[in-house]
Amino acid sequence: xxxxxxxxxxxxxxxxxxxxxxxxxxxxxxxxxxxxxxxxxxxxxxxxxxxxxxxxxxxxxxxxxxxxxxxxxxxxxxxxxxxxxxxxxxxxxxxxxxxxxxxxxxxxxxxxxxxxxxxxxxxxxxxxxxxxxxxxxxxxxxxxxxxxxxxxxxxxxxxxxxxxxxxxxxxxxxxxxxxxxxxxxxxxxxxxxxxxxxxxxxxxxxxxxxxxxxxxxxxxxxxxxxxxxxxxxxxx
Amino acid sequence: xxxxxxxxxxxxxxxxxxxxxxxxxxxxxxxxxxxxxxxxxxxxxxxxxxxxxxxxxxxxxxxxxxxxxxxxxxxxxxxxxxxxxxxxxxxxxxxxxxxxxxxxxxxxxxxxxxxxxxxxxxxxxxxxxxxxxxxxxxxxxxxxxxx
Numbered sequence: 001x002x003x004x005x006x007x008x009x010x011x012x013x014x015x016x017x018x019x020x021x022x023x024x025x026x027x028x029x030x031x032x033x034x035x036x037x038x039x040x041x042x043x044x045x046x047x048x049x050x051x052x053x054x055x056x057x058x059x060x061x062x063x064x065x066x067x068x069x070x071x072x073x074x075x076x077x078x079x080x081x082x083x084x085x086x087x088x089x090x091x092x093x094x095x096x097x098x099x100x101x102x103x104x105x106x107x108x109x110x111x112x113x114x115x116x117x118x119x120x121x122x123x124x125x126x127x128x129x130x131x132x133x134x135x136x137x138x139x140x141x142x143x144x145x146x147x148x149x150x151x152x153x154x155x156x157x158x159x160x161x162x163x164x165x166x167x168x169x170x171x172x173x174x175x176x177x178x179x180x181x182x183x184x185x186x187x188x189x190x191x192x193x194x195x196x197x198x199x200x201x202x203x204x205x206x207x208x209x210x211x212x213x214x215x216x217x218x219x220x221x222x223x224x225x226x227x228x229x230x231x232x233x234x235x236x
Numbered sequence: 237x238x239x240x241x242x243x244x245x246x247x248x249x250x251x252x253x254x255x256x257x258x259x260x261x262x263x264x265x266x267x268x269x270x271x272x273x274x275x276x277x278x279x280x281x282x283x284x285x286x287x288x289x290x291x292x293x294x295x296x297x298x299x300x301x302x303x304x305x306x307x308x309x310x311x312x313x314x315x316x317x318x319x320x321x322x323x324x325x326x327x328x329x330x331x332x333x334x335x336x337x338x339x340x341x342x343x344x345x346x347x348x349x350x351x352x353x354x355x356x357x358x359x360x361x362x363x364x365x366x367x368x369x370x371x372x373x374x375x376x377x378x379x380x381x382x383x
Contacts, residue, residue, distance in 0.1 A: 113311055113344035114304040114337055135333045138371030146335060147378050153336035157380045158343040 108156045118153040127152055286318050293324035296331070303328050307341060316348045316355050319362035326363070330370050338372045339380070346375070 099105070104116035123131065133141065134149055141149070150157075199205060218224045229236045280288075292306050307325060310317055317325075322345060329338040342360075349355035360367070360374060367374065375381045 110344075110347055111311055112308045113340045114307050116304070118336075131333075134335055138330075138335050141335070141371065143373065143378055146339070146373050147380065150336045150339050150378070150380065153334075154340060157375065158347050159381060159383050162347075163383055 106155065108154070108161050110158065110161060119155045120152045123152070286321055289317065289321040290324045293321065293328045295328075298328050298331065300332055300334070303332060303334075303337065307337075307344070311344050311348060316345060316352075316359075319359050322359065323363060323366045326366055326370060326372060329372075335372065338370070339375055339378070342372075343375050343380075346381075 106115045106117050106119055109115070120127070130145060130148060130152070133145065138146075200209070214225055214228050214230075220226055227236050228234075289306075289310060293303070295302070303325070306328075310321070310325075322341065325341055326338050329335070329341070345359060346356040366372075
């Protein structure tokens, strides 16, 4: 009973994590907002699909709000404000926005400081003039200009890449919910599905069984009967 | 820094301490402390490694791809680059008019140090003349080391 319960709980725990990710994956995919597909540094498994990479990143970013409603609106804000995303042409009406993998891609990775292309490669006139100024001595640049130049080329700083997310709370919470549901299922099962207990489990039968085992001197040296004090008729 | 060289030296030390029982387990063990089944390839010293990388970044007409490739490869190694390699890389950024990459390199090096918090301040101290000369601000100066 205990064994089957733990099996069910372990299985449900692993399935809940996949389920949660799949759930957020499909919900975000259906919004068509897969803007940043490259593998995030904190999930190094190469077997993850492109869809999972982007949604994991965006999931990490947006589960900080903690609410599904805010999640959807924040998602839209991020997608609209970032001009660095390499979207395909506007004629696309597929579920997911496919990224042209033959072009250099941008990614934020701790182990790859300089990605193949800059974050923002569509520069407006202020950006272009700043880039011109960059060709001169850097001592002439103000702090804000230097920060602006960094933000043109890169999306997240290293601390931002390494920021913790609140995803674990969702995962643990979901796990416990599934434990609870599983517990209810197991309880219902025990009540409605299991056949009645064999008659040999009853108190009276068990007492007679133990007495019989003692009479037969089962394992009298080191085991069962060895624990029984025959003289005083009690357990040692 | 040469991790392979250090490994080699570490193993030699183990053998000279006289761990006989360990030696018996090795299948290719023949004469005591005479022959070892290691590759006979020449091990690059730390100085050679550093010099190679300094030369790489010192190329006068280095292009952006080479800088990216070099930096990404260097960060991929299990070591924190020496100040002279970083100096060469920062100067390469200057030749390419790329301040953002210079700051990124400093961030990457800080991250590479991992739990050894004293490496990064040491490197910044060593690179201070270059940083002042080229006008590169550290991420701390720009307030980018905080979230």
